[in-house]
Structure formats: structure tokens, C-alpha cells
Amino acid sequence: MRSEASRARHSSNIVLSQAALKKNIRFIRQRVGEHPVISSVVKANAYGHGIDTFVPMAEKAGIHHFSVASGHEAEEVLDACAPESRVMIMGILYDQDLPWVIDHGVEFYVYALSTLEKVIAVARERGKPARVHLEVETGCNRTGFSPDGFGKALTLLKRHGKQLEFAGLCTHMAGAESLSNNFRIQRQMERFEEFKKIVSKRKLKPERFHVGCSAAVLAYPEYSMDMVRVGTLQYGFWPGPDMRNLWEMNHRKTKKESPLARIMTWKTDVMDLKDVAKDEFIGYGTAYQAYQDMRIAVMPLGYSNGYPRGLSNKGQVLIRGRKAPIVGLINMNVFMVDVSHIPDCAIGDEVVLVGRQGKNSISVRSFSEFANQLNNEMISRLPTAIPRKVAR
Ligand SMILES: *Cc1c(COP(=O)(O)O)cnc(C)c1O
Numbered sequence: 001m002r003s004e005a006s007r008a009r010h011s012s013n014i015v016l017s018q019a020a021l022k023k024n025i026r027f028i029r030q031r032v033g034e035h036p037v038i039s040s041v042v043k044a045n046a047y048g049h050g051i052d053t054f055v056p057m058a059e060k061a062g063i064h065h066f067s068v069a070s071g072h073e074a075e076e077v078l079d080a081c082a083p084e085s086r087v088m089i090m091g092i093l094y095d096q097d098l099p100w101v102i103d104h105g106v107e108f109y110v111y112a113l114s115t116l117e118k119v120i121a122v123a124r125e126r127g128k129p130a131r132v133h134l135e136v137e138t139g140c141n142r143t144g145f146s147p148d149g150f151g152k153a154l155t156l157l158k159r160h161g162k163q164l165e166f167a168g169l170c171t172h173m174a175g176a177e178s179l180s181n182n183f184r185i186q187r188q189m190e191r192f193e194e195f196k197k198i199v200s201k202r203k204l205k206p207e208r209f210h211v212g213c214s215a216a217v218l219a220y221p222e223y224s225m226d227m228v229r230v231g232t233l234q235y236g237f238w239p240g241p242d243m244r245n246l247w248e249m250n251h252r253k254t255k256k257e258s259p260l261a262r263i264m265t266w267k268t269d270v271m272d273l274k275d276v277a278k279d280e281f282i283g284y285g286t287a288y289q290a291y292q293d294m295r296i297a298v299m300p301l302g303y304s305n306g307y308p309r310g311l312s313n314k315g316q317v318l319i320r321g322r323k324a325p326i327v328g329l330i331n332m333n334v335f336m337v338d339v340s341h342i343p344d345c346a347i348g349d350e351v352v353l354v355g356r357q358g359k360n361s362i363s364v365r366s367f368s369e370f371a372n373q374l375n376n377e378m379i380s381r382l383p384t385a386i387p388r389k390v391a392r
Helices: 020-032 041-047 051-060 071-080 095-103 113-128 148-161 177-199 214-219 241-251 363-369 374-382
Strands: 013-017 036-040 066-071 087-090 107-110 132-135 162-172 208-212 227-229 262-270 272-276 292-298 316-319 320-329 335-338 350-357 361-363 388-391
Touching: 013 020, 013 051, 020 036, 020 051, 020 214, 020 227, 041 051, 041 071, 041 374, 051 071, 051 388, 066 071, 066 132, 066 350, 071 087, 071 095, 087 374, 095 113, 095 132, 107 162, 113 132, 113 148, 113 162, 132 148, 177 208, 177 241, 208 374, 214 227, 214 241, 241 320, 262 272, 292 320, 316 335, 316 361, 320 361, 363 374
Parallel strands: 013 388, 036 066, 036 227, 066 087, 087 107, 107 132, 132 162, 162 208, 208 227
Antiparallel strands: 013 262, 262 350, 272 292, 292 335, 316 320, 316 350, 320 335, 350 361
């Protein structure tokens, strides 16, 4: 094993701002009020921010509940979080993982009767209750109990109170970030109310009702209930153009500054410089032809390092505070940018791929529009190998 100190340097790095996170959490808290628990959604390696770096940052910002999409991710959070923090699995959990999940007090969604029966058996065997959230189907049509199965699940819950703790009743909104979906969200909330009525008729009470995601915090704070599950927003991104527009329109007169701050800055440095004569092609094939004598800088990363290939000939990076446009295709592990207008550019210069440098800034949104990718898709694919560190 090589020691940490002798590890080879990676070709890019991600810096996370504690101050930005604090600002975003404060904004979310303002929106939902004092009562609801804010569950920090850290699936997909904390949306690319890095679970092991991000989780302690969130704890420092007052978060003690984390949501993930799988048993595998729950394990990563358990390794990173404080003993008092809670972890909740909203998605896939295999039967083979039930024993350790129950042993560690990890909460999890149940959306099928057959699972609930297995959970009861494992909880009995481990001598510890399982903390289950019953997910109900209200119109998203991915996972969730229909009213019929739900009734049976409640019967099991009543009968096996020693093995099952009713930690939550929940559902997921089907696209709350688009205002044109409003009618569908309203119908979902009506159906959720029906499920709540069934629960209270059976004289049961979950610890928490929860339905809200980032867009709900912005567009439907009245549905914050006992907990909101927030991903996108806590990282400082708007969950879609409608949500940003809604906020801007409501605050046009009173406030100028955005209530959100991007946590992530993604950086690399100039690998090499080269003069290219007019009419030469740059990189593979004929994707880019020099229209004049040019000076180009080579970047030491490519699509295998998480830089979207769709930015070929389209994206920009920041060098010495100025924008440098990408020329040619994004290769597997290099790409080139035009620095003809930045004459003092030198090998080793800092390059900002996402974030601010001097007066200029490159947003993830600018990527998405070019590459036709959602913010979340691009950041959640940032390789785990990129080192992450925290800045104030
Ligand atoms: C991903 C996810 C969330 C968080 O969504 P954001 O829009 O990023 O806040 C909430 N709930 C469930 C069930 C999810 O899968």
C-alpha cells in the first residue's frame, strides 16, 4: 500500500464551500419553518460532491438526517456520519442486506408486502425493530403501495409492533419543478390525504409524514409536513427554470442577491501550450479547424473524468479570470481550449471548469443548456476518484 502522502496527484479537484452550504440550508429552513426535519439527500455520491466530504459538512451545518437511494450508499454514509445521525434508504434494498440495515438502525422505504414479511422475520431474528417508512402510490407510478396492499401492510404493522417501527408515511412528487405539473401534484396530495385517513382510522401514527423534495420546498412549502428530503437545492442549484423564475418574480422588488450559492468549484490546470497555424485541424478528425494562427492550451482531463463530451466545440473554461472556449472534441482524457486572447497563459495555470475565477463564473446550468443534460446528471457522474476538499 502506498501512503496517502505519496499518492499520485489527480488531474482535477473539487473544492466545497462550507459557507455556501450554510447559506443554502438557512434558505431551506426559512422556507419550511422550524418544525420539519431537513433530510439531506446524498444519493449519487452526494450529487457528485463526495459523500465522505459532504456528510460531515452537512452535520456542521446542523443536518442530522441523510437520505440515499440504495443499501450500498447507506453504507457509505454510515462510514462518514456521526453516530447520532440517521440514515434513510429511499430505494433499492436487497434482502441480504436487511440484517445489517436493522442492526445499524438504518431507516428504509417499504413498498411491497413481500418485503414487509421478510423484514418482520429478520427483525425478530436480530432482536431489534426495523424502522420502516411506508411509501404510497399517489401518481408518480414508480414504487409505492396501492390502497389495497397498503391496508394489508398496516395490518402487519399493527400485528408486529415489536418488529416494526412506523417511522414514516411518504410519497414522491412527480415533477414538482415544472409549474405545468401543478394539477398532477395537487391530485397526488389529495391521494396522500386519503392514505393518511386510512392510517388514522386504523389508529396508527407514523413518526413522520413526508413528501417534499427541493422543488416542493420552493413551490409547495405548505406540504413540508414533518420532514423534507432535499437534494438539488442544498447544493445551491435551482431544480429547474420554473423554480428560479418563480423565486425571481416573487422577489424582484425586494431582493437582488440569490438565496442560493453553488457549493462546488471544479478545477484543473494547464497541461501544455501549443501554437497552431491557420488551417490546421485541432485534435481528432476535422472537428475544429484553426481560423487563424492560434495558441491553444491542453487540459489534462476528458469525458472519462466526468467532463461532458457534449461540450465538444461548445463549452468554456476560465483561465486567468477570462473565458477560454473549447476547440475540438472532448477526448477520453484531454481536451483543448483557445487561449489566443490570453497571451500570459502558462503551463500549470489554474483552470476553473465549474465555479468562479476573478469576475467570471461558469455555472453547471451553462453546461446543461449546451450539452442538453440536466444539472443533476452532469454532477452526479463526477468520478469518485476526483479528490474533494472543504474550504470555508
Ligand atoms: C432524489 C430524491 C429526492 C431529492 O430530490 P431533489 O429534487 O434533488 O431535492 C427526494 N425524494 C426522493 C424519493 C428522491 O428520490
